[in-house]
Amino acid sequence: MSIIPSVNFKSHLADLFAQALRAVAPEAAQTDIVIERPKQVAHGDYACSLAMQLAKPLRKPPRVIAQALIGALPVSDMVEKVEIAGAGFINVFITTAAKQATVKAVLQSGDAYGRGMLGAGRRAQVEFVSANPTGPLHVGHGRGAAYGASLANVLDAAGYKVSREYYVNDAGRQMDILALSTWLRYLESLGAKLVFPGNAYQGDYVRDMAQQVSAAHGAKYLRPVEEVFAHAPDFSEQPDAHLDALIANAKRLLGEDYAYIHNHALTEQLGDCRNDLAEFGVHFDEWFSEQSLFDNGLVAHVVERLKTDNRLYQQDGAWWFRSTAFGDEKDRVVQRDNGLYTYFASDIAYHLNKFERGFDRIINVWGADHHGYIPRVNGALKALGLDSGRLTVALVQFAVLYRNGQKAAMSTRSGEFVTLRDLRREVGNDATRFFYVMRKSDQHLDFDLDLAKSQSNENPVYYVQYAHARVHSVLAQWGGETARLCEADVALLHSDYEKVLLQHLIDYPQIIENAAQDLSPHLIAFYLKDLAADFHSYYNASRFLVDDETVKCARLALIAAVAQVIRNGLALLGVSAPEKM
């Protein structure tokens, strides 16, 4: 067997141990083989605890089993030596040549280095952001956007065929409220005196849309204010009923024209949202309309199907889904006593549609405040006879902005919220993307605005980007053909600094695999910080542009490979890798 440069060392070793296991203890061949990276160099490059796991079932001392496993281990060019240590660890030392070969693998693979086969071409759908198009995206949506986009990139790199989707909530009450808000502002702009409801949308963008309508259509949609507010319950006593009455009046008074206002507001807000995300480097393959599920009858169809399957029952005039049968806390209404479907009903239809599209994995990125929805959605899928295991809900916790050590104020309905666009303009896209995914997604995020903006060593984004820029600065000074570095004599790379960097390069494909497996793009961010740190140490301790031509080329090859991996990693996070800063 020859050295395959792009091989994943860990899975290669797992394979070798699996073969040894089959030879030594066929009856235990199903045991999970865990290959890990020891913390101490004395423990080798990789370690396997298989012998200790087998001690009990085989009723033999772990060190005896370890010896047998080593004896049965197939020969590999990559393995220098194998040792038994401690209670029965098997420590594996990789040949220096195999490690050094990674440099060439990186340079030859280029942007493709790190891509793996975990996904094996299976189709994965990532649905994220999916914010109501009722106003600008705020900083909470931003985290979902950054996380979802990075996750999709990571899954793509891990060999999945990924589809990125935004579910557009274009049906339902919130959109009606937006349309009403726009219309009321429009009436105001034509001189009407009215009390704008406190629970309608307050933002300036609503006035902007109203202005557009009046500029394009003049007084075409003007109606008497008394009729707009006719028979509406008192706002202070019944704010929701007040708003619903206004919406009903708007629909009646405007007739066909209501659709125009509604549509205009939707188109404007969705367009704004799309531009915002595009500027943020977040793109979607599909913008899926909730309304389409009603228009093509899928919602009605799925509810009827649940009825005939006796998954629903009628109570107090409404139709309830027996979600308690699937572990939910209580049953849930899918169809109201007035005949209208709830959001849950269209959500069931949406998920059924997702499943029918044949994705092997369906990943919903949701705000953590929606976690209570998971049991009912899973329940609905099971009720429809679908394998809910194909669906994973990734929860994203809130992000809280800090400025001068103080929590930045952020209220939603008042129109004073901090928008994603504001944040991007203040901090920049790169730092915003990086900071959003620097933390585990299910962990609260304290977003330090001052740190994100600072152009200093404290800022992890600059720290990583700077490492990349430094390499290119050196390469520019050298001025040679970068392609030539593939021919460098990498056997000259053997200092401690160089060994550390080689190991990082080797680890990268595994990091991607872990990040994909755990849906954790933050692992990429931590990896890049570590890699950059060890590069900076190397930089300070060694000279690259030395007189010896072969040594120079070997070192340049190594740092060029480092830069390539930084570039690849940052790309997954949607962060640029500038050659000059």
Add this chain to the structure above:
RNA sequence: GCGCUCGUAGCUCAGCUGGAUAGAGUAUCGGUUUCCGAAGCCGAGGGUCGUGGGUUCGACUCCCGCCGAGCGCGCCA
């Protein structure tokens, strides 16, 4: 009250799905540049992994109880 998530260095957080002596950044203190970018590097101090039990060769990791935090418990989306 019930459910979900979470408590790791002064602060912000990692910890490879149960492994060997728990790690970064920051803050504090002390060093470092006639030399490829100092947006850098080197070093020091800093811990009962909230707490009490349990499971086993082995627990920050898994289970249970308490303490504390966030979120969720609509015929809203």
